[in-house]
Every structure is written in structure tokens, then in C-alpha cells.
Amino acid sequence: MLEAGYFRAIRVTAVGCRQKTRLLPEPILRSLPTNSRIPRSTLGGGSDHCHAGASRWATLFDVPQGDKRKRSPVEYGLHGVWPHAVLDDHHGARVAQELAARLRAAIDKHGWSIAELSRRSNVARLTIMKVLGGEVWCDLLTIANLERALNVDLWPGRGPDNPPQ
The missing domain is CATH 1.10.260.40 (lambda repressor-like DNA-binding domains)
Incomplete structure (x- = not known):
């Protein structure tokens, strides 16, 4: 479950390619635990994360929101x-x-x-x-x-x- 003050992101890694991070919309994958390995095909978006779609897995992680700008x-x-x-x-x-x-x-x-x-x-x-x-x-x-x-x-x-x- 996603903790308050955090947002969900994924990390895709491929051999010979640096790690790429992409934020996920709130409803997507909210219930999965942090550091889950998920098939990249479930994320959509093609091979924009790494060259030639070399990675088939993505890692889910939580990122702190920093200085609380979500609130006015x-x-x-x-x-x-x-x-x-x-x-x-x-x-x-x-x-x-x-x-x-x-x-x-x-x-x-x-x-x-x-x-x-x-x-x-x-x-x-x-x-x-x-x-x-x-x-x-x-x-x-x-x-x-x-x-x-x-x-x-x-x-x-x-x-x-x-x-x-």
C-alpha cells in the first residue's frame, strides 16, 4: 500500500542502458507492494524506457514527495x-x-x-x-x-x- 507523502514510480533497467524512472498515474498499480518486479508489458508505452525494449521487467518503488507541494x-x-x-x-x-x-x-x-x-x-x-x-x-x-x-x-x-x- 502506498504511504502518505509518497508517490509511485517504476524503474526499468536493461543491459547496457542506464536506469530510467517514470512516474505512474495514481490508479495504476497502487495495491502492489514496493520493490515488486512486474512485467513491463503491463505498463504500456512500448520501448521508450530503454533501447530496443531490452528489459522485460520493471521494478516498482515509492518516491518521497519532498516539500509537500500537493497541498496549497x-x-x-x-x-x-x-x-x-x-x-x-x-x-x-x-x-x-x-x-x-x-x-x-x-x-x-x-x-x-x-x-x-x-x-x-x-x-x-x-x-x-x-x-x-x-x-x-x-x-x-x-x-x-x-x-x-x-x-x-x-x-x-x-x-x-x-x-x-
Whole structure:
């Protein structure tokens, strides 16, 4: 059975070919135990894993998900309303929360609507709304475009003029 915090992957090895790893969709092979050897023909996909289909077997293994990006920042809230909720101990979610609070304050200070900020920053309205709501992990280009349009620092820094809240 697949443990929480892991996803399922396969490893195909052939003589003279380096190992290849491929992630599997959730429903496929969920019930098989880790390190199972399974016939490669059950996976489909032809010989894209190794040259000339030299391997007939694949090994199933579980891979840790790393930094928990499957959950959105708002899902780390223990109680309260985003972006002022008390969060679980997840540094990334806290950065996203602070960024959302700074973005809302900057929009209000300028007196702009989300549509106006979208026009000036070239960031989609839906993206801005999702960042404000903690529904997405904001990427660097989006942050850079919003900072330039608003002329403020949104990223919670470590300097004395931009401390994390």
C-alpha cells in the first residue's frame, strides 16, 4: 500500500542502458507492494524506457514527495481566515501567507482593483486572486511582475527594511 507523502514510480533497467524512472498515474498499480518486479508489458508505452525494449521487467518503488507541494498554502491553515490564519509549521506556506498579505496591502494602498493590477503587471486576474487566496504557490516571475507594477517588495526578506511579519 502506498504511504502518505509518497508517490509511485517504476524503474526499468536493461543491459547496457542506464536506469530510467517514470512516474505512474495514481490508479495504476497502487495495491502492489514496493520493490515488486512486474512485467513491463503491463505498463504500456512500448520501448521508450530503454533501447530496443531490452528489459522485460520493471521494478516498482515509492518516491518521497519532498516539500509537500500537493497541498496549497491555504491548506496548511490550522484555524482562522487566510491570510491571517494560524498555519502549520511549513515555511513555504508562511512565506506565501506573508506575500499574500503584502500584496493585499499594496493593492489597497494604490486603490487599484485586481483587474487594474492585472493590466499593469501583465499577470492574469485569476492568478492574482489565487495568490491572494493562498490557492497556488506563486512563481518568481509572477512576484517580480507584481513588485514592479506596485513598486513594493512583496517577498518577505531578512533585511531590516523588509522583515518577515
